[in-house]
Amino acid sequence: MAFDIDRFVDLSKAVETSDLDWDYIKRVGITADEARILRYMADVESHTIIYLRDILSGHTASDPEITQFMACWVYEETHHGRALDRFLSACGYPPEQNRYSKVLADMGWQEHIEAFLTVNVPKLTPHFAATHMSWGAVDEMMAASAYTQLAYYTSNEELSKLLLRMAKDERRHQSFYYQQAEKRLQHPLAQAICATALRVFWNPVGMGVGEDTTLGFIAALLYDDERGREDLARMDRLMAKLPGLGWFGRVSLEVGKAIELFRAKEPERAQQIYAHKQSTMSSRAGRADNPDFALTPN
Numbered sequence: 001m002a003f004d005i006d007r008f009v010d011l012s013k014a015v016e017t018s019d020l021d022w023d024y025i026k027r028v029g030i031t032a033d034e035a036r037i038l039r040y041m042a043d044v045e046s047h048t049i050i051y052l053r054d055i056l057s058g059h060t061a062s063d064p065e066i067t068q069f070m071a072c073w074v075y076e077e078t079h080h081g082r083a084l085d086r087f088l089s090a091c092g093y094p095p096e097q098n099r100y101s102k103v104l105a106d107m108g109w110q111e112h113i114e115a116f117l118t119v120n121v122p123k124l125t126p127h128f129a130a131t132h133m134s135w136g137a138v139d140e141m142m143a144a145s146a147y148t149q150l151a152y153y154t155s156n157e158e159l160s161k162l163l164l165r166m167a168k169d170e171r172r173h174q175s176f177y178y179q180q181a182e183k184r185l186q187h188p189l190a191q192a193i194c195a196t197a198l199r200v201f202w203n204p205v206g207m208g209v210g211e212d213t214t215l216g217f218i219a220a221l222l223y224d225d226e227r228g229r230e231d232l233a234r235m236d237r238l239m240a241k242l243p244g245l246g247w248f249g250r251v252s253l254e255v256g257k258a259i260e261l262f263r264a265k266e267p268e269r270a271q272q273i274y275a276h277k278q279s280t281m282s283s284r285a286g287r288a289d290n291p292d293f294a295l296t297p298n
C-alpha cells in the first residue's frame with residue numbers, strides 16, 4: 001500500500017505518556033541495565049534534529065513530501081526522547097545537567113565524517129537521496145526492533161507499554177523511508193552510491209553516542225539469543241528486497257560483531273546479562289504469542 005503522506009501529517013502526534021501508571025513505574029522501577037540502555041536511546045532520540053540539519057542540505061530539501069514527513073518525524077522523535085527522560089527520572093535516573101550539549105560535544109569522528117558526506121555528496125547528484133532513504137529505513141527498522149525487544153524482556157509492564165507505542169511510531173517512519181528507498185533505487189547510480197555508503201559507512205544507529213562499550217552491551221542484552229538473532233536476520237532480509245541491495249546482511253554482521261567484542265571485553269557482564277534474562281523468563285509468559293511483541297515482518 002502506498003504511503004499516505006497527508007494521513008501521516010494529520011495523525012502525527014507526541015507519544016502519549018499521561019495515561020501511564022506513574023505510581024506503578026516509580027514503585028516497580030527498572031534495572032540498572034535497563035536504565036543504561038534507555039539513556040542511550042533517549043540520547044539518540046533527542047539528537048534527531050542534528051541528523052535533520054545534515055540531511056536537509058541536499059536534494060531532499062526540495063521534495064515537499066520529504067520535508068513534510070521530516071518536520072513531523074523530528075517532532076515525534078523529540079517526544080520519544082522526552083518520554084524516555086521522564087520515565088528514567090521517575091525511576092531515579094534523571095538526565096545529568098546539560099546532557100544534550102554534552103552528548104553533542106562527544107560525538108565521534110565517524111559521525112563528523114558522515115555528516116560532512118551527508119551535507120556535500122548530495123550537491124553532486126540527486127541520486128544520493130536513495131541512500132538517505134535506505135539509511136533511514138534500516139535505522140527506523142532497528143529502532144522499532146530494539147524497542148520491541150526491550151518491551152519483551154522488561155519486567156516493568158508500563159515500560160513495555162511505552163516502548164511498544166514508540167515502536168509503532170518507528171514502524172510508521174520505517175514505512176515512509178522504505179517506500180521512498182524503493183522508488184529512488186531504480187536508477188543504477190542510486191544503487192551504486194547506496195551500496196557503497198551502506199557497505200563502508202553504515203553502523204547501528206548512535207554508534208558515536210555514549211561510551212564505546214554501550215552498543216555492544218545493548219546488542220548483548222537485546223539480540224544475543226535465538227529471538228534476537230532471528231530478528232536481525234529478518235531485518236537483513238527486508239533490506240535485501242530493495243533494488244540493488246540483494247547482498248545486504250549488514251545488520252546481523254555489525255550487531256554480531258558488537259556482541260563478540262562485548263563478550264571479549266566484558267565476559268562476566270555478558271554472562272550476567274544472559275543469566276538475568278533466563279531468571280526473568282516468567283515475566284514474559286504470554287508475550288511470545290502476543291502480536292504486539294511480534295518481530296519484524298519478513
Ligand SMILES: [Fe+2]
Pocket residue numbers: 045076077080143166170
Ligand atoms: Fe524514535
Ligand SMILES: [Fe+2]
Pocket residue numbers: 077140143169170173
Ligand atoms: Fe523513528
